[in-house]
Amino acid sequence: MNWKQIAAATGEPFPGFIWAYRFRGDGIAERLNPEAIESVLQAGDGWVWLHLNLANVRALDWLQSAAPIPDEARTLFLQVDEHQTLQVTDDGVIFGIFSDLKQEFNEKSTEDIAKLRFCVTENFMVSARRAPLKAVEETRRLIEDGRRFPSAVTLLEAIVLRFCDGVAKVARGLSTSLDRIEDRVVLADEGDERVAIGPLRRTALRIHRQLQHLAILFHDFAEENDTALPEDTRLAAARIERRLSALDNDMRDIHERARVVSDEVASKLAQQANRNLSVLSLLTALFVPPTLMTGVWGMNITNLPFKDADNGLWAVLGICLTSTVLVFAVWKFLTRR
Template sequence: MDDLTNDRARLPGNFFVPEAVAGLIWAYRFREGYPPEPLQPGEVTAALAAEDGWLWLHFNLTDRLAQEWIGSFEPLPEQARKPFLALDDTLGLHAADHVVYGVIADFHGELGEETNQIGRLRFALTDRLVISGRRRPLRSVDEIRRALQGGLNVPVAGALIETIIDRFCDAVARRIAVMTDELDAAEDDVVDDRATNERLRVVEVRRTMVRIHRQLYSLANVMRKWDGRPNETAPPTLHIAAGRLAARLESLDHDIQTVQDRARLLQEEVAARLADDTNRSLRALSILTALLLPGSLVASIFGMNTHDLPFLDTPNGFWYAAVVGVIATALFYWILKKVGAGLRL
């Protein structure tokens, strides 16, 4: 009876993991000296009961049954289960009863395509188990799954979270490179006086960088706080290199702010060029309107239906009136030049 009690304390999976795990997207078992082993839902119980290695269980949190399963998974403390059940998307990293849990950021990955939309990965890890969940497919997490299929091995549970954040940083670096190329192309067009079509491009760069900056800044703060917390005795398997990750996130955030500054300056220059083009167009319209005023005045005078109009009964009177209109326009133009109105378009 005592042996059974000890087994139950050591192997909670025998009692908390059913044969079919609701909402389970994938499961992997990691053992020293072996490649990662993909598991079927029915194999999770036996894997948890084994005394070597550790497991990664990844869930779809839009599945209500998956939330119920995680919510009733008693080996995790209640605090560690709350992020999976809540709608709060605040980034964070916490510890309770030798369990590390929290919420980190990752790019959405729809059908293998990279997007600029950022989602959330919720996770909880012990020395022998990592449970993670998302509501929409995430790019970095899926990349790691494909890497595991290709032979990537993750030695300890804590290293999995590090690897996910590193992949997220790689994705951010790629986007910074793409946005920098976009700014370079827009800047070339502005220098070549082709700024008309560059406004939307620069605005999109700024919008993307602002969104990513918010996530990097928050995640870097989370890692920095975690790195600065009081030292506690915890298994090495739960160690997360928060200081290194914070430094990398802050470096990327600095690059993003550089791109933002360039985009802001370029946006101001594009706006100035467009405003200058608009002013030139309005100036041209104003000049043409002004030059037509004297001729219009002459035409209006000769169009009055009254007696004693000049040239009314004179042969070629129309042409005389036209000459008067041209002379009035030329005189008006000379006056404007004389007062320094500057009629250059």
């Protein structure tokens, strides 16, 4: 089934279409209508970037039956697994899955991670996602502003670097939040910082895992010797790997700082709990002798001391007070040692 047959069956010019651009030899792009994609690809004038929405089931039909990509890449687009990967075929076709920050409809990015699937051939790049992605959208805006992309590899590099910029912004936000938490902890603020430090640590750890894996993928890709990758592609992979590794180090430092602050908060809470327990234990000890004595004198039996004395009540109260003072003196003596 070709593109036109799928379009006729689905009732859409191109199923799951988000946007498409044709890049001339000088890297200048022009936006394509869905109807023109097939003819441009057949003409072989420049290269085409097609971006699809995988939430549209009919886009999966096109990827499965009509997309001009290798079978390995086709399987990657259709599978449910979203682990990051970067592979290259013997023919030099690059495909994989990258992480990106989600973007809400109000054009604000979040700290949530989503995945971008892509395949790059000699004159064609297809990418697809299930949720709006920040780096992809920012790269599209660069194209609209006139940025030149002479090859699909340069476009792919731009997307990954925009992702790095987004992560760097998240890292700055996490670091600023962590600074405020540290200040409150040092100033012995009574607020419980566990509520704030927990989500911060989870975010730092989640992004660290994505960065670490992606940096390893690009390192291995740059060192790939089994395929004849162009030198500019290897250099681009090396640049990306260095940027990802630097960001990963920053995120790891943030996570380590958050762990130290979390331990400090836990220590302060433990100290506060120990103080409260100490006070409670002291009060319990102080009231034990008076409670014992009032229990004894409260028994309805004969031969109790001071039972018939005129000042018996005051005598018993004096004994209770004296015993309490003695217990307190013993406690002070023991705590000074």
